[in-house]
Amino acid sequence: MEWLMNPWPWYVGGAIVAVVMLLLILLGKTFGFSSNFRTMCSALGGGKSCEFFRFDWKSQQWNLMFLLGTIIGGFLSVQFLSNGEAPDIATATVEKLHNLGFASAGTSYYPTEIFEIWSLKNIAILAIGGILVGFGTRYAGGCTSGHAISGLSDLQLPSLIAVIGFFIGGLVMVHVLFPLIF
Amino acid sequence: MKRLIYILLGVVFGMAMYKAEAASWFRIYEMFNFQSFHMYGFMATALLIGVIGTQWIKKSDAKDIDGKKIVIQPKSNSIKRYLYGGVFFGMGWALIGACPGPIFALIGAGVLPMVLVAVFALLGTYLYGIIRDKLPH
Numbered sequence: 337m338e339w340l341m342n343p344w345p346w347y348v349g350g351a352i353v354a355v356v357m358l359l360l361i362l363l364g365k366t367f368g369f370s371s372n373f374r375t376m377c378s379a380l381g382g383g384k385s386c387e388f389f390r391f392d393w394k395s396q397q398w399n400l401m402f403l404l405g406t407i408i409g410g411f412l413s414v415q416f417l418s419n420g421e422a423p424d425i426a427t428a429t430v431e432k433l434h435n436l437g438f439a440s441a442g443t444s445y446y447p448t449e450i451f452e453i454w455s456l457k458n459i460a461i462l463a464i465g466g467i468l469v470g471f472g473t474r475y476a477g478g479c480t481s482g483h484a485i486s487g488l489s490d491l492q493l494p495s496l497i498a499v500i501g502f503f504i505g506g507l508v509m510v511h512v513l514f515p516l517i518f
Numbered sequence: 519m520k521r522l523i524y525i526l527l528g529v530v531f532g533m534a535m536y537k538a539e540a541a542s543w544f545r546i547y548e549m550f551n552f553q554s555f556h557m558y559g560f561m562a563t564a565l566l567i568g569v570i571g572t573q574w575i576k577k578s579d580a581k582d583i584d585g586k587k588i589v590i591q592p593k594s595n596s597i598k599r600y601l602y603g604g605v606f607f608g609m610g611w612a613l614i615g616a617c618p619g620p621i622f623a624l625i626g627a628g629v630l631p632m633v634l635v636a637v638f639a640l641l642g643t644y645l646y647g648i649i650r651d652k653l654p655h
Contacts, residue, residue, distance in 0.1 A: 345555050349538020350563025356531045358571040359562075361590065363523065364582035369618040373643035379619065380639030381642075388647035403622055405528020405588040410626030413536040423539045433547065446543045446615065446624070451631050459634070461613060466611025466635040470642025473618060475653065476603025477593065480617040483604075484561060488563045490576075494593040494600050501604015502611060503550075509612035510550040515564060 341419045357485055362473060365398060368482035370473035372396075372403050436518045461517070530625040543615025576595050599655040606652055609643075 357367040374389065375396040382389030421444050433441035436471040440448040450458055475500045478487065482503070487495025534606055535541045540560055549557035572590070580588050607649060611617050621639065624632045646653075 339570025343539055344534070344537040346538055347563045347579055349534045349540055350560040350565075351567055352530060352534035352538075353560075354567035354571065356527050356534075357525060358575070360545055361572070361575055361581070362582055364584055364586060364588070365591070370549055370643075371583065373618070373640055376640055377644050377647065378591040382644055382647065384533060386644070386647045388604045389644075398521070398536055400533070401521045402528040405530075406532035406622045407528075407537075407626035408525070409529040409532020409534075410536050410541070410623035411628075412626075413623070414535050415539060422589040423542045425548045425556075427545045429544070429548040429553045432551065433544070440630065441531035441544060444544075445539075446629060450543070451629055453632075456553040458631070462631050462634045465610045465614035465637045467642035467645065468606050468613065469635070470610075470639030470644075471620070472603050472605070472607025472610055472647045473639075474603070474643045474646040475606055475650075476600050476601060477637070479607060479619075480611075481619060483600075484646050485564050486572075488565055488591075489572040490590050491569065491573075492593050494595065497597055498600040498604040502608035504601075505565075505605035505608020505610075506546075506550045506612040507608075508605070509546060509609040513609075513613075518582040 340417055343421055343423065353481075353485060354489070357481070357489065363398075366482070367486045368399075368478055369403070370469075370479040370482065372469050374474060375400060381508075393420050436514065438518075470507070531619065532626060535620050536623045536627060539615055541620030541627075546612060546615045560624055599653075602654065 360366070360367045375393045378391060378393035383391075406511040422445055425442060430442040433447075438449055439448050440446075450461060469479075476483065478498065480502070483495040483498040488499065538560060539545045540557065545554075548554045575588055576590065582588050607617075616632070616635070619637070621632050621636055625636065633634075636652055
């Protein structure tokens with residue numbers, strides 16, 4: 337059981353995600369997590385004010401079930417499959433983060449400086465981050481699951497362009513904007 | 519019954535994202551600093567299996583569980599929407615350290631600020647729906 341309780345290696349995580357994607361294809365579906373945001377907008381009545389949300393969202397209920405499962409999976413991981421070990425990130429990364437003011441680097445799963453203090457600045461970070469994720473995924477027509485995993489597995493050029501975009505955005509955020517934000 | 523299959527697949531996915539640390543803000547930061555192979559190995563493994571499996575499904579004319587021929591819709595050709603949209607998403611991904619799947623895995627894990635992130639992600643998607651006609655695609 338110890339191997340289950342310890343952090344899982346990257347090749348186990350990557351393999352599971354690929355198998356999940358392939359099973360969804362065999363079930364006649366497409367792996368794409370961020371589509372759920374559009375589905376939820378539609379289910380909440382977004383179609384009344386915006387044509388983009390006027391579609392048969394009930395046909396996407398399977399994906400909402402998948403989302404529900406993902407929440408349960410996170411819950412089970414922490415409650416029953418965790419020994420509380422922090423990700424063993426690179427020493428150089430820990431050092432860099434300490435210099436940025438993240439004392440929790442190397443000892444926590446997530447930076448407690450952002451996720452455990454309800455300051456105005458943190459709320460702004462969460463809000464802006466959320467908007468960027470929701471806006472960007474729909475603009476790009478997919479997120480890491482739809483483009484980086486499904487799309488690239490299908491050798492789709494648009495997905496490669498999207499993934500290049502993900503990296504440009506991520507590199508700009510971490511290297512140009514982080515020093516200004518933190 | 520079928521609903522249960524999707525819930526179970528989601529459970530396995532959520533556990534893999536959390537336990538293999540793809541849901542860790544620190545792993546995403548480390549990836550964008552190119553200081554570890556972890557996330558690259560994660561994606562490379564997924565792609566190795568994903569490419570072989572997807573191409574095999576396409577070549578074998580496989581049918582899905584309902585007996586329908588599996589057709590994977592190609593994505594429409596464009597550069598602008600994928601690049602611009604991708605940059606917006608990438609910035610959000612790096613800032614909150616989670617893509618959409620992990621946002622919900624972390625909610626389950628009890629990281630409550632992620633609920634706020636999810637609400638604003640819904641708003642972001644709604645914003646896209648309103649202004650999409652004015653955006654270059």
